[in-house]
Amino acid sequence: MKFIDSKFVKKMNEITNELYRHGWDERNGGNISLRLTQSEIDQYEDLNTTLRNIPIKFDASPLAGQYYLVTGTGRYFKNVHKYPERDTGLVRITDEGNSVDLLWGFNDGGQPTSEFPAHLMTHISRQKVDNNQRVVMHCHPTNLVALSFTHKLDEASISRLLWKMQAESLVVFPEGVGIIPYMTPGTNEIGQETADKMNEFRVVVWPHHGVFACGDNMDEVYGLIETVEKACMIYTAVRSQGNILQSITDDDLRDLAKSFNVIPNPEFLSMATVTG
Incomplete structure (x- = not known):
């Protein structure tokens, strides 16, 4: 099974469209990140190769090895459900923590939202409180x-x-x-x-x-x-x-x-x- 057909991509498509329809994510406003587990990643045949490495302006080493499906910078939520492989990406935090390996998506050269460091900081905080919490969402209600x-x-x-x-x-x-x-x-x-x-x-x-x-x-x-x-x-x-x-x-x-x-x-x- 290819990742584009996964329940995670489908849910991201649904939620971003609902957020846009509510009027909470005008133009390129808003961003979402979802942490995936290793067992969830292992289900998909097209996630075994690093497509490219993307630097990030934050030391995310506490999250080294973790996987995140994240919306892209400058992307419009109204379009995500039509172009999920362009407007979202699946990344893995490198061991050094100062970059991510792209495994899927951002197929036009894009990269994670500019708020990705803020997302990762929140993921670090919330994993200490409750490791089951793995979604961070930003919008403009x-x-x-x-x-x-x-x-x-x-x-x-x-x-x-x-x-x-x-x-x-x-x-x-x-x-x-x-x-x-x-x-x-x-x-x-x-x-x-x-x-x-x-x-x-x-x-x-x-x-x-x-x-x-x-x-x-x-x-x-x-x-x-x-x-x-x-x-x-x-x-x-x-x-x-x-x-x-x-x-x-x-x-x-x-x-x-x-x-x-x-x-x-x-x-x-x-x-x-x-x-x-």
């Missing part, structure tokens, strides 16, 4: 980006706001969301700042820009971002309708956490019920 202009950039305040917009929020991201300062994208500095936040959160907001998120598989991470964005959409609609007359309370959140057996970030919500 409209209402979440808008919220970063109008709301104080405080993790507790924004996390609680999103939890109170819908019951699903607390269940899906009980740890809340992390926030970094505005920084220039495509740099190792923003990558490291994001990776540091990923020690605590699976969603990190890049103010006035977008979001980084991670998880076990592409459906899960897509759904995580979708849930955050839906909460922001509800808040946008609520504010457009006028004053907020009622809302989900802290006690409601506590009951929700108990019912769904999740533990809210204790810095954002105490599980002790306030009475009197």
Whole structure:
């Protein structure tokens, strides 16, 4: 079986197209990386030769030997499902960690997204937290980006706001969301700042820009971002309708956490019920 026919490429085609259709990945915005295991690689007959070596501007030696299916720099998500072998590539991190070996894809001379160092930094962080998490996704959800202009950039305040917009929020991201300062994208500095936040959160907001998120598989991470964005959409609609007359309370959140057996970030919500 050839890799282009794999479930991994098909899922990448599906998710990139859905992200574009949502309006979260305009032009060449957005990027995804998926870590594959050796046993998954061994299933495909066309992954035994290094097509070329591509330098990367980051020491990824902690990930040496790992395989990543990653979207390409300058590529439009609306086109990935039509040209997967051009707009995505499968790479292996070299032992030295300062380059990758291309095994499949980028057949027009392309290379991984400019945010690939940020992805790899996040992969390093999340593998220490939960080695099952092997997807990193970056996109530009409209209402979440808008919220970063109008709301104080405080993790507790924004996390609680999103939890109170819908019951699903607390269940899906009980740890809340992390926030970094505005920084220039495509740099190792923003990558490291994001990776540091990923020690605590699976969603990190890049103010006035977008979001980084991670998880076990592409459906899960897509759904995580979708849930955050839906909460922001509800808040946008609520504010457009006028004053907020009622809302989900802290006690409601506590009951929700108990019912769904999740533990809210204790810095954002105490599980002790306030009475009197």
